[in-house]
Amino acid sequence: MDTFVQQIINGLTVGAIYALIALGYTMVYGILRLINFAHGDVYMVGAFIGYFLAFELGFAAGPSLVGLGIVLIGSMIASALVGMAIERFAYRPLRKYARMTTLITAIGVSLLIENLFVAKLGAAPRAFPQLLREQSYTLFGNAAISKSQILIFGVSVALMLLLQWIIFKTKVGTAMRAVSFNLNSAKLMGINTDMIISFTFALGSALAAAGGVLTAQYNPQIDPLMGIITGLKAFVAAVLGGIGNVPGAVLGGLLIGIAETFVVGYGQNVGIPTTYRDAVAFAILILVLLFRPTGLLGSTVQEKV
């Protein structure tokens, strides 16, 4: 029993990170119908900004909660700017062309960021400084939760609630929903759609950066290619939950996290090798696309004639 609970905790930890990143995919898709493939790399950029901030500001020397807070928020702000820059310079000039053009550009931006980082920093993983004094708390039996796991849950839930509040209770959130409903009508209603799109990218990128810094507290290995697989899985999470649907992204993220943890934890008992960890996410993607293309919480959209 305690092993089962432990695996659930492990799965939710990984899933919370996927959920944070999936939110960025889903919001951008909701507004622009664009799958921003560079989003996984923003997650990586966020981790690296956090890494350099920690060293520059002198927090790398020892654990400090204040330091962690500053590094986290600093990285979120800087990555928000990175996200806005990507939108402004790579996607906005192409917005009047076919959607496929932007999609391919997104793949290009992704490769550009990855290889730029490899060229500048090398592909060797770096050790993210530990800003949290690690400690484990026993729940019952052997089931334990570590401080970094509590941090990941706490911060992710707080950020998701904040996002929900922004989308449903603020003026800019209302504008975001209007743009996602119909971009042209929103423009006619006097909404500055460029500004709203920019804001959406900022929001998504900040969440991804938070994911990057939080992951690095849990698994301190960071490298320029860390965003590829994690980004793809977060994308699958967004599709699973129903792309464009915010609660769906969170649900999808948690489900993918638990699914892959269970494959590793219990797969061997039923003959599935633990190395199928990455395969399971993509198997889920195929199944969703086959049987419920709109995802778990997505609604069917009538094609306009």
Add this chain to the structure above:
Amino acid sequence: MKRILLSLVVMASLLATLACERRGGVTGDSNTGVIRVGYYGDLSGRTSNFGVSTKNGVMMAADEINKAGGINGRQIEILSEDDEGRPEKAATVVTKLIDQDKVIALVGEVASGNSLAAAPKAQSSRVPMISPSSTNPAVTQVGDYIFRVCFIDPFQGEVMAKFAANTLKAKKAAIMQDFNAPYSRGLTEFFEASFVKLGGQVVTKQSYTQGDPDFKAQLTSIRSLNPDVIYVPGYYGEVGVIAKQAKQLGITQPLLGGDGWDAPQLWELGGDALNGAYISNHYSVEDPSPAIQKFVSDFKGRYKIVPDALAALGYDAMRVLADAIKRGGTTDGPKLRDAIAGTKDFAGVTGVISINGERNAVKSAVVLKLQDGKYIYQETIKP
């Protein structure tokens, strides 16, 4: 018509010069001039600690030999290539070193997977290759031009199994292997075989791959089986994180590992969670023998860091090669190959090196205990 004729003549003359150049390169005198030795390793990829450290050792050996007058009066030139830790890139850079740079011998790689990718080219071109530290048996089985100056995994796996069963009195072992690394899978296989032969039991075998976001799922399964020791024959990057996450889960059993752990970055990632772990390795910097202490202090003077085992093996690989060139008196492929194969009782930093019939070095291994950033010598296990 005239034009076509003219262009044909031009082309023919071009081809002729090209052909001449080619031949010139191959038949170049193999007994005079600078000796070009190729080094390839991971200098910028995921395991670049390995490649850089080995290169440091190789360069230091080459410089020492050159300073002492070279080999039979000839200087050594090291041509270094970065394979980024990728097997396909290793094969490419080795092809370049052999075909374009005309090196007479190769030193590399560390990771068995990369050595395996590059070895067929060296073999088919008859350019001897000495791997400083690839321990998977398959590497030298590629052909008779492939050598190594380290022990092989059947022995390394056996060393840890013996240590676990005899010294730690372990009965139940769990294994966590890096599934995509031939090195890790080889060690897993040989550890298991030896451990079972010594009366132990392997309760579970878990796998991970480089770049996994989390290792707690595997560790939780291992914890539920309550083994006496956990064997993690992986590379330092993942191992550091595994140690850290194992500690978070309250796992207190000792972790055991191999030479793939030995890199400064291990400590940055794992920190004090590594305390109490044991690894098998090629040599110990604490060894009081004068040869080792001289190497350690020279290396420290040159690079300002303590040489890990990979640096020592790189150093030995270069010196074994130099010794063979000196004894054979030539850098001609087949003759140099024979000279390397005849290496006997060569006093290396990592032990006395004799090349056996399978082109492996027969050497003893040491077991080290990890404590606060240091490797504390435990025992030597002979083959």
